[in-house]
Amino acid sequence: xxxxxxQTPARAKRIVISIDAMGGDHGPAAIVAGLSVAAAKNPxxxxxxxxxxxxxKPLVARSAHAARITVVDAERVVAMDDKPSQVMRNGxxxxxxxxxxxxxxxxxxxxxSCGNTGALxxxxxxxxxxxxxxxxxxxxxxxxxxxxxxxxxMLDVGADIRAxxxxxxQYAMMGASYARNGLALNRPxxxxxxxxxEDHKGRAELHTADEQISQAAGRGGFExxxxxxxxxIPGDTVDVIVTDGxxxxxxxxxxxxxxxxxxxxxxxxxxxxPLSRVAAVLAMxxxxxxxxxxxxxxxxxxxxxxxxxxxxxxxxSADATGVAAxxxxxxxLAENGFTERLAARVATPDTSGQDAAQGDGxxxxx
Amino acid sequence: xxxxxxQTPARAKRIVISIDAMGGDHGPAAIVAGLSVAAAKNPxxxxxxxxxxxxxKPLVARSAHAARITVVDAERVVAMDDKPSQVMRNGxxxxxxxxxxxxxxxxxxxxxSCGNTGALxxxxxxxxxxxxxxxxxxxxxxxxxxxxxxxxxMLDVGADIRAxxxxxxQYAMMGASYARNGLALNRPxxxxxxxxxEDHKGRAELHTADEQISQAAGRGGFExxxxxxxxxIPGDTVDVIVTDGxxxxxxxxxxxxxxxxxxxxxxxxxxxxPLSRVAAVLAMxxxxxxxxxxxxxxxxxxxxxxxxxxxxxxxxSADATGVAAxxxxxxxLAENGFTERLAARVATPDTSGQDAAQGDGxxxxx
Numbered sequence: 001x002x003x004x005x006x007q008t009p010a011r012a013k014r015i016v017i018s019i020d021a022m023g024g025d026h027g028p029a030a031i032v033a034g035l036s037v038a039a040a041k042n043p044x045x046x047x048x049x050x051x052x053x054x055x056x057k058p059l060v061a062r063s064a065h066a067a068r069i070t071v072v073d074a075e076r077v078v079a080m081d082d083k084p085s086q087v088m089r090n091g092x093x094x095x096x097x098x099x100x101x102x103x104x105x106x107x108x109x110x111x112x113s114c115g116n117t118g119a120l121x122x123x124x125x126x127x128x129x130x131x132x133x134x135x136x137x138x139x140x141x142x143x144x145x146x147x148x149x150x151x152x153x154m155l156d157v158g159a160d161i162r163a164x165x166x167x168x169x170q171y172a173m174m175g176a177s178y179a180r181n182g183l184a185l186n187r188p189x190x191x192x193x194x195x196x197x198e199d200h201k202g203r204a205e206l207h208t209a210d211e212q213i214s215q216a217a218g219r220g221g222f223e224x225x226x227x228x229x230x231x232x233i234p235g236d237t238v239d240v241i242v243t244d245g246x247x248x249x250x251x252x253x254x255x256x257x258x259x260x261x262x263x264x265x266x267x268x269x270x271x272x273x274p275l276s277r278v279a280a281v282l283a284m285x286x287x288x289x290x291x292x293x294x295x296x297x298x299x300x301x302x303x304x305x306x307x308x309x310x311x312x313x314x315x316x317s318a319d320a321t322g323v324a325a326x327x328x329x330x331x332x333l334a335e336n337g338f339t340e341r342l343a344a345r346v347a348t349p350d351t352s353g354q355d356a357a358q359g360d361g362x363x364x365x366x
Numbered sequence: 367x368x369x370x371x372x373q374t375p376a377r378a379k380r381i382v383i384s385i386d387a388m389g390g391d392h393g394p395a396a397i398v399a400g401l402s403v404a405a406a407k408n409p410x411x412x413x414x415x416x417x418x419x420x421x422x423k424p425l426v427a428r429s430a431h432a433a434r435i436t437v438v439d440a441e442r443v444v445a446m447d448d449k450p451s452q453v454m455r456n457g458x459x460x461x462x463x464x465x466x467x468x469x470x471x472x473x474x475x476x477x478x479s480c481g482n483t484g485a486l487x488x489x490x491x492x493x494x495x496x497x498x499x500x501x502x503x504x505x506x507x508x509x510x511x512x513x514x515x516x517x518x519x520m521l522d523v524g525a526d527i528r529a530x531x532x533x534x535x536q537y538a539m540m541g542a543s544y545a546r547n548g549l550a551l552n553r554p555x556x557x558x559x560x561x562x563x564e565d566h567k568g569r570a571e572l573h574t575a576d577e578q579i580s581q582a583a584g585r586g587g588f589e590x591x592x593x594x595x596x597x598x599i600p601g602d603t604v605d606v607i608v609t610d611g612x613x614x615x616x617x618x619x620x621x622x623x624x625x626x627x628x629x630x631x632x633x634x635x636x637x638x639x640p641l642s643r644v645a646a647v648l649a650m651x652x653x654x655x656x657x658x659x660x661x662x663x664x665x666x667x668x669x670x671x672x673x674x675x676x677x678x679x680x681x682x683s684a685d686a687t688g689v690a691a692x693x694x695x696x697x698x699l700a701e702n703g704f705t706e707r708l709a710a711r712v713a714t715p716d717t718s719g720q721d722a723a724q725g726d727g728x729x730x731x732x
Contacts, residue, residue, distance in 0.1 A: 028622040033655075101647040146627065158561060161569055195524060195615040203527055203612065232617025234627040246569065251620040252615050253596025258621040261600040262628045263510065269649070276652035283636065283645035290635035 014046050016335045017327055018108035020099040021194075022077040025317045031057040031114065034323025039065035041324075042331045048108050050074045050098040068283035074098040074161030078115050082317060091123055100127045103309040109334035112315045112326050113303075121159055121304060121313075128307040133346045136160045136167045137306035138245070139313065140178050141252055142299040144259075146236040149183045151299060154193075156245035157252045157340060159304070163244035165208035168192065170346060172213045174305040175240040176222035177345050181336040182303070182329065185239055187221060193243035198217030201227065213242070220345065231281035301326035303333070306346070310339045380412050381700045383693060384474035386465040387417035388443040389481030391683045397480065398425040400689025405431035407690075408697045414468050416440045416461040440464040444481050446682060450488035458491055466493045467535060469675040475700035478667075478692050480680045487525055487670060487679075494673040499712045502526045502533045503672035504543050505679065507618055508665040510625075512602040515549045520559075520599060522611035523618045525670070529575035529610035535559065536712060538579045540671040541606035542588035543711050547696065547702040549671070553587060557594030559609035559617075567593065579608070583695070603727055637647065667692035669699070672712070676705045 019035060021028040028051055035047060043257035046068045053073035060069050065348040074095040078087050091097045091216055104127045113120050121137070128268045130137060138156035140336055145152040155175045156163060163171065171238040172190045196200040197208075210226065217224040228238050230251060243251070270280040280287070300322040310333060314326035332337075385401060387394040392415055401413060412434045415422055419439035423701065426435050442452050457463045462481045468474040470493045479486050488502070496503060504522035511518040519543050523661035524530060529578040538556045558576055562567040565576075576592065583590040594604050599617060609617070636646040646653070666688040670677040676699060680692035699705075 018505055051653060100574075142629065146630075160559060193616060194544040195527060195612055195637045230616040230621075231626075232622035233620050234623045241702055246561055247616050249594040250609075253615050254599050254621050255596075255624040256619040256626045257597035257600045259595075261510065262625055264512075265656050265659050266632070272655065276649045279645040279647075279649035279652075281645075282648065283642045286635040286638040286642035289638065290631050293631050 004189060014044055014104075015331060016044075016048060016108040017334065018048045018102035018111045018325065019050065020095050020111070020115055021049050021056055022095040023080070023113060023316070023324070024215075025114075025318055029054055029059055029321075030318070030320050031323050032056070032063060033320035034318070035069065036063045036065055037320060037324035038327035038331065039068055045331050045334075048072050048102050050095040050102070051077070052095075055123070064331075072098055072102070073244075078119050080116050081329070082116060082119055086116040086120040087116075088122045088126050091119070096120060097123055097127070100124055100309075100311065103311070104128055106148045109310075109339070110330040111309070112223070112323075112330050113311070114316050114318055114323070116316075117134060117158065117302075117313055120311065124304055124307055124309075124311045127309070128309040129222045130309055130344055131306050132307060133175075134170055134306035136170075136189045137304055138167075138171050138174060139302045140175055140305055141248075141302050142182075143233055143241075143252075143255065144299065145234045146292060147239060149239070150293070151183065152233060152235075152239055152241060153179050153183070153303065154243065154248055154252065156243065157248040157302060158245045161244065161246040162204075165205045165212055168205070168209035168242055169212040170306065171242045172224070172240070173216060173220045173345050174342060175215055175242060176220050177342045178303060178305060178333075180221070180335055181238050181338040181341060183239070187223055188239040189225050189237070189239035190217070190222045190240040191232060191244060193241050193247060194227040194229065195231060197227045199227075201332040209242075209318070213330050223357065233250070249360075263276045269349035271320065278343070281341075289313050299325070301329045303329070307342070307343065308339075310342075312335075374716050375677070377461065380410055381408075381697060382412045382414060382416045382468075382474040383700065384465045384468040384477045384480055385416065385693065385694045386461050386477070386479035387415050387684070388461040389446070389479060390680070391480075392685055394687050395425055396684070397689050398422070398429060399686035399694060400684070401435065402429045402431055402699055404693035404697065405429070405434055407694060410719055411697050411700075412436070413542060414438050414465075414474050416468070417443070418461075431499035438464055438468070444485050446482050448482060450482075450486055452489045453482075453485040454631055456490050457485070459526055462486060463489055465494070466490055466677065468673075469677070473484060473522050475676075476673070476696040477586040477677045478680060478689075479677070480682050480684055480689070480695050482682075483524065484666075486677065490673055490675075491672055492676045494606065494675040494677070497639075497674055497709055497712055500536055500540075500672035502536075504537050504540060505539055505668045506671055507614075508548075508666050509599055509607075509618075509621065510659060511600045513605060515551065515605070517549060518599060518601075518605055518607060519545050519549070520607040520614055520618065522566060522609065523668060524611045524615040527610065527612040527615075528689055529571075531571045531578055534571070534575035534608055534610070535578040535582050536672065537608045538588070538590070538606070539586045540708060541608060542586050543704070543708045544669060544671060544699075547586070547699055547704040547707060549605070553589055554605040555591050555603070555604040555657070556583070556586075556588045557591045557598060557604035557609060559599075559607050559613060560593040563593045563595060565593075575608075581661065585609040586698070607639050655688050658709065665691070667695045669695070671708065674705075674709070676700075676708075
């Protein structure tokens, strides 16, 4: 089904991203438009595009980068309200399944899908399987922040509502690896989300996790800053925020909702009077820059961590700009060999001495 | 110590607010300034002001409302880093203790303090005791929202990191009562915070709580809308958001941090170019209105619910405007007889038929 790709002799050197064309709110045209934007910026990358060939081929034919896009025919589509359990049983032949399968079969480096998060995680778990040493995979998101890199990483934001101390330690390792390879931070600062920074605050498992993460910092190539609070998520004291998927999901949606509320109030303020409408025109360039800094489309892409293969979940509502951002994140991670580096980091949880002796200890080399 | 107040013959009809003058970041002068603003707007209210008399009397003497302010001498002050357990053992004689004691002794209707949250809750629990029928008291906050009343209520935001299903049901009852008496909503809509609105999502205790809150809605005089997500906290689909104190505290601080980040980016955008600086001047009136809608000082005041007496925790960093907002919230709640109405609501958790038969069922009368 996806054998076309092997006809490209440059396969060994070129990056291949596997993209689910279906499942986004704006349909496959928005996906192909975003793909074309990303393709223009990443000439050394090829793409597998999964979905009904009859729908996709005419769309791809109009792209300036059609030669680098291989359509993989998959007739069926996972709907937003399909239950994960149904998709696990009956999902073969869907564009989502086919997208993940290409990573499993090593025909692509990283997968990108706008589809239903629960179904995408279920299919990813089923086909890619968990990395050795990982108990619970996590979803990591990017968050606009005061840091120089412009973003922080938070995980888990919804793969699993539970996380024990050992899971949180693994999240710290995985999040640090993502920060190095996705945000180019040599030695990311990792914090554990709590209701206060004092040692005695918070749930018992957080105190155990606090100790475990502290001990893992050397091997994980990160700096552990201890407990952080909700206000630090958009702040500049930490690069990676570790939490369970329940708390992380609530925090993510609360932050998005609050930013959206302030943005709407701001638009209302500019429409309020003739003077303010003139002001809006004068300030347009500056406001566009502001908008870009906090535009959720720029940080589009929740990354599934802890599987034998990396999968990026794009927002269902992503337009071409959002899809392009998710694909470019995939290219960046693939270029850095992220999947293999992450696997190497989490593979040896109980051999920190040996790991450090191999020169992989304090230097943040992954 | 606080016997002066009994010399006011109008005590039976007048509202008295008990205020801790110490413990705020800006010192007692900011508290007295805020008190004067609130006193001007609430002529039927008297005030007890607790702290070192030698410090407070000169400040009060300069207020236009000095005649309605009784200084209660309390030499000692609870520091921001005092442990709650220390304050419980040794707190007698502090301004915080004295402030709560005035409510306990029925010399004041409601207490307001800017001090250390943990210590304030500990002293409040110790001296006021939990209401019959309440297992865990909660802290409720106001949150800027798209609703017509301009705010939503969320609880618990940090009294206790745990909450079982029965606690969450009590939070729903208490939050609804606060919404009626604090926001004048006759029949508030209550939602339970979760990671999705589908029935199968979230932790087991949330499903039990979902059923219990649904059953309590009639007696509690509220409409139960079911599960809500983080994005609904600033939204218009719900008035009261119920959650455990860990999740609520993270959400509150994440929302505050995000709003502050967007505000700072906005200020930077207006300073960016000469044109944008002109625009800032033209849009000033509109931007001031915007600022007012999201100004955290306007929603200053976490309310402790579930005790024999109502205590309002003002932000430690509150200036005169913030202190005035917290005091005015106290006056509104006192005017509505909130403490007694809340107690009546939670007193009879297992007699809903009887309660409804008394005409206290569907009408939201408290």
